[in-house]
Amino acid sequence: LAPGLMPRRIAQACSATGQPEPVTRGQITRCILDSLALAHRRAIEQAQELSGRHVDVIHMVGGAARNRLLCQLTADASGLPVVAGPVEAAALGNVLVQARALGLVGDVPQMRQQVADSQPLHRYEPSGDRAAWDAAARRISG
Incomplete structure (x- = not known):
């Protein structure tokens, strides 16, 4: 999306879908994080449909893996556990490819073990109101 006026555009999108409009910075931030979690859910569902394979766990890497709330919301929205880390996945991958x-x-497998041994990983289990997440997913899918 084009940059600028994002709080106003978020409020308009919420209004258009019959949701309360976020007003405070905290409400806007939470709206963004909830939307990202639902986007992760949608991407996982599409990947499962396209591949014909079931997903048991979501791996979040990179900077997003630092955001505990986003990781938990993704687990809640998807109903799947989230394993977060490594944060510097791209850099580690580059180093390992060059080393190999x-x-x-x-x-x-040895490279994966080296990463696992050197990087903290955090696991988030789904919790919260599953019906509310399902309703939100239906609302944004049209």
Whole structure:
């Protein structure tokens, strides 16, 4: 979306879908995080449909993995556990690919274990009102 006037545009989108309009910075932030969690849910559902495979857990990497509330909301919205980390996934992947090319690292399972041993991972279990998340997902899917 085009930048600018985001609080006003969020309020308009909420109004258009019959939801309360966020007013405070906290309400706007929570609206954004809830929307991201629902987008994650939608992406997982689409990936399952397209692949014909079931997803058991969501792995969040990169900067979003630092946001505990987003991780928990994603678990709640999707009904799936979320494993968060590593935060610097792209940089770690780059280092490991280069190390493997130089023969310094073995196979993929060994590389995964090295990352797991060196990076804290956090697990978030789904909780909260599942019916409310289902209703919100229906509301945004049209």
